[in-house]
Amino acid sequence: MSTVIKAERMKETDKARYFEMSREFYSLGVLWLDELFVKPQFRGKGVAKEFFRFIENSDEYGFVRLEVESENGRAMKLYKSLGYKDAQYISLYKKTNKSDLEKE
Numbered sequence: 001m002s003t004v005i006k007a008e009r010m011k012e013t014d015k016a017r018y019f020e021m022s023r024e025f026y027s028l029g030v031l032w033l034d035e036l037f038v039k040p041q042f043r044g045k046g047v048a049k050e051f052f053r054f055i056e057n058s059d060e061y062g063f064v065r066l067e068v069e070s071e072n073g074r075a076m077k078l079y080k081s082l083g084y085k086d087a088q089y090i091s092l093y094k095k096t097n098k099s100d101l102e103k104e
Contacts, residue, residue, distance in 0.1 A: 028062075029060070029061050029062030029063060030061065030062065030063045030064075030065060031055060031060075031061040031063070031064045031065070032065050032066075033055075033064060033065065033066040033067075034066075034067065036048065036051070036066070043074075048078055049078070049082070052064075052082055064084075065087060065089075066079065066084070067089075067091065
């Protein structure tokens with residue numbers, strides 16, 4: 001017996017199932033921080049440190065994972081000063097056909 005797998009866009013009726021799967025995944029206690037932006041006029045004033053202090057003292061998360069561009073020296077310095085370590089994680093990307101079509 002073979003299983004047919006079909007990929008399709010999420011519909012309104014799929015939302016409850018998605019949120020159930022999301023809760024199950026995140027119940028593992030990992031917070032994935034994808035974007036952190038501090039406006040220039042507030043940089044260097046401890047805003048990001050306070051943000052991390054708040055998250056790290058929460059009883060919701062056992063781990064915090066974040067991504068940072070290796071060229072972003074200021075952010076790297078901050079994260080390392082807060083005790084974050086290199087996760088030996090490789091992020092890959094590939095342009096899709098849509099990105100080629102947008103150029104035309």
